[in-house]
Amino acid sequence: MALIEAFRQLLGGTAVLTREEDLAGLTEDWRGRFRAAALCAVMPSTTEQVAAIVRLCVAHETPVLPQGGNTSLCGGATPSGQGKPPVIVALTRMRRIRSLDPVNNTMVVDAGCVLATIQDAAAAAGRLFPVSLGAEGSCQIGGNIGTNAGGTGVLRYGNTRDNVLGLEVVLPDGSVWDGLYALRKNNTGYDLKHLFIGSEGTLGIITGAVLKLHPLPTAEAVAWLAVDHPQKALDVLGLFQASCSTRLSAFELMNAKQIRLVLEQVPGRRCPVAEIDTWHVLVELSDTGDAAALATTMQTVLEQALEAGLVSDGVVAASEAQRKAMWLVRHGVSEANKKAGVGLTSDTAVPVSTVPAFIDQAMAAVRAVVPDLPFVIVGHMGDGNIHLIPFFSFAEWEAMPERDTVAQRIRRAMNDVASSLRGTFSAEHGVGRTLTGEMSRYKPPVELALMQAVKQAFDPQGLFNPGRVLPPPPIATS
C-alpha cells in the first residue's frame, strides 16, 4: 500500500510495523479491554519525522492515533474499531532529555520519555518533578500531558497541567508549533499550551515539553489516622491546611473494607492502627529543611485533632521503614481490589467541602439499584477526588443477570450525584472512548459546542484520534 511504502521510505523499515504480532501490544490496551485493527504503527525518532508522517496521513485521508505508554484507563490510546483503521504514531523512540536548567528550574524533554526517567533525571540534579502515578514506570510524558494526568502529587503540586511551561506540537496540517517557552510569565495572546494539555491527541501530537521543576524535599513525615466518619476526616484536613499550608503533600481516605481487602489479598501488609473497622486517613507532610521540625508539626496537629475528638487513633511513622509500610498499604489498593472481586470504579471529583455528602448520597443512589451492595472507597480527599467502588465478589458478579445494564445504572447513579453537587465524572483519568456518553449527558450544550468549534478549527478533517473526547454530534431527527 502506498502510504505504508511512503512511511518505510521516510523512516526505514524497522520503524514501520504492519504484522499483527508486531502490532499486538499497540492495538490492545494494557488491561485487555479494548482491541481493534490499525493500518500500521510508525515509530518516528524526530519531530520532523512526526510532521512528515502527519502530512502523509492527511494526503491519504487516514486517521492519526498518537500513542505514548498505552496506559489509558479509558480506551484513549488504542484504535476504536470505527471508521478507517488509523496509523498509530508511537512516540517510543523520542525519549531524549533535551536539556535541564537547574537555575530556571525547568527541563526540556521529548514526548516519549518515560515518566520515571524524568523523575530520576530531575532528582539527579537535586530537583523534583512532582507528577507521580501508578503507571510511572511505563507511561510517557506526552501521554501524561495529553491527558493532564493526576496522581498523588496533585494536592501540593497540582495536575500535570500545572507543571508544564511549554509545548512542541505537530498540528493536524503537519506544521510544527514550537511553543517551548520556559517562562514563568508570558501574556502574549491565547494560552494555546493549555488547550493541547488534556486534549487526548485530538488536536495534534505533542512531541516535546518544557517541564517545571521544584526544590527536592529533604524531610517527610507520615501519619495514619482512624476517624469515624468522612466529615471528621474533612475537619482534620482543615487543621492540616491551616497549620502546614503547602507542606501537606498527601491526604488519602480509605474505608474499612478497602483496608480489609489489602490485608487479605496482599502479603506482608499491616494495618497501622489497632482498629480496622473505621475510616482511615494517610497524611503526609514534606518540606525542605530538617525533618525534626516537620515531625513536631505533625505531632502538634495530630494532638489538636485528638483533643478536638476528630481522630479516634493516630500513629506517626517513627522511621523511614514505617513510612514506607504505611504507603505500602495505600499502594496495595489496586492489586487487592483486582484479586478480590469486581469493582465498578468511579473517578468523580466534587468540591472538597461536599465529599462527605457525596459519599452518603452516592452510596444510597447505588443501593437503590442493588440493595445492600458493599463499597470499597479510596480517594485523594484533599482534591475532592473519591474513587467510590461498588464491589461484587466474583461469584455474585457471575450470577448477576444483565450485568452491562446494571453496571451502567450503577455508574450513572454515582455520576448523577456528583453532577448534582457540581462535580465531575472524570477527575483524573480523562474521557477517552469510554466516557463520551457522559460528555453528552453532563456537559452543557454551550460547552460542548465550544469544544466542537475548537476541534473544527484545529482539525477540520477530523483525522486526529477520532471518536475520543467529544461525543458525536446529535443525529438530526426530521
Next chain:
Amino acid sequence: MALIEAFRQLLGGTAVLTREEDLAGLTEDWRGRFRAAALCAVMPSTTEQVAAIVRLCVAHETPVLPQGGNTSLCGGATPSGQGKPPVIVALTRMRRIRSLDPVNNTMVVDAGCVLATIQDAAAAAGRLFPVSLGAEGSCQIGGNIGTNAGGTGVLRYGNTRDNVLGLEVVLPDGSVWDGLYALRKNNTGYDLKHLFIGSEGTLGIITGAVLKLHPLPTAEAVAWLAVDHPQKALDVLGLFQASCSTRLSAFELMNAKQIRLVLEQVPGRRCPVAEIDTWHVLVELSDTGDAAALATTMQTVLEQALEAGLVSDGVVAASEAQRKAMWLVRHGVSEANKKAGVGLTSDTAVPVSTVPAFIDQAMAAVRAVVPDLPFVIVGHMGDGNIHLIPFFSFAEWEAMPERDTVAQRIRRAMNDVASSLRGTFSAEHGVGRTLTGEMSRYKPPVELALMQAVKQAFDPQGLFNPGRVLPPPPIATS
C-alpha cells in the same frame, strides 16, 4: 438611535451613558494616553443583561468592548478609534461576592468585584486570595482574569490564571457558558477556562469566576540585601529556593539608580543598607506557623549568602514597622520614576537563569541606540520578569529629536534581546493595542495562525474588542 433605545428599555436609563461628560472616564485610559469615541456605555447588573446586550450588539453589527477598572497599561480597555465606535460594557454594577466556601477554599464572584474587596473578603474568612498588584484598589477581577494579571504574588502563588478554577462567560453569540466549576481536578475535554483567561475580552465577556483561596500566612520575614551584580542575586535566589521552597514569597531586584530616585522623589523613604551604590534585593518569606522559626530560616540563609561572598550587606527587618519600611521603598518605584523623568518601561521576561545576561545584553543594545543612557532597573527576579527602564530627564527627553522613532528603536532593542533568549515582550501587562506589532514581529506564524483560528471559531463576526491582542492579518500584495 435604535440600539441605544433598546439598551434603555433593557437596562433602564441610568445604566446607559451617551453624553460625552458621562463617558469621559470610560473612553480614556487612566494614564491619559489613549482616547477615542464610544457609541455608548452600558452598565448591566446581571449576567442575563450582559447576554441580552451582546445579542443586541450582534443584531446591530456593533463592536463590543468589555471594561473592568480601566487600569490597562496597554490601551486594552478603551476604544481604539478604528472602525465603528464600540459599545463599552462596564461591569461596575456586577460586584457581588456570590459565595465563599472556606472548606473547599474557593469563592465565587461577579466579574466587577474590585480586587481589594475580594482580598478583604477572603481575609475575613481566614483565607488568602494572593493576586496583588498596584491597581488593586480599583482594578476589577474580570479585568485581572481577562489579562491574566501578574503582580507581586506570582513567585509563590502563580499568575491570576493559577488562581481561577472556573468561569462564567457571555459568548460572542450572546449565549452564556456556565463554567463555574469549583474543582481541583476535572479532565473532561478541552480546558476552555484557560482560553478565556488572558484573551483580553476578544473571545467573550467574563461575568463571574470561581477563585482559589489559600491558607492565610501568619508569619512573615523580610530582608534587604546588597549584592554587587545580578549574577550574585541569582545565586542568592537559588539558596533561598533550596532552603525555603514555597515560603519564598518575593525576590525583587532593584539597581542603585532606582533606589536613588525613590530616596530623592518620595518623602520619608530610607535605604535599608548603608551603601546605595550597589544592586539591591528585597526578599520576603511567609508561612503559616510561628514567626520565630521563619526568622531563624531567614537568618540562616542570609549567613550562608554572606559566607559564600554573595552578599556584601544584609539587614533583616526586626519589626513589623521595619518590614513595612522596606516594602515602602519597593512600592515607591512608580511614583519616583514618574516624578523624576521619562522612562521607557519594558515588561520582558526571560528564563530566570538568563536574567544577568539579559540585563547586560539589553543595556548594551539600547546604548547602541543612545550612548551612555542611564537605566532604572526593577524587577520580579524570581519570575525572570525584569522591567528594564532606559531613563531620560525631562529636559533630555524634550530636547530629543524624533522621539517616537527613538523610543521605538529602544523598545525593539530590548525586546530583540529578550526574544534571542527565548523570552517574551509582555510578561504581565498583556498585549492590548500597543503591542500587536510585537505580536507580528516575535510570534511564529504558526502560533499566530492558531490564535486567529481560535478567534474565528469563537467570534466569527470579529465584534469582540477588535484590534486587540491579534495583529491584523498581513495585507496580500499581488
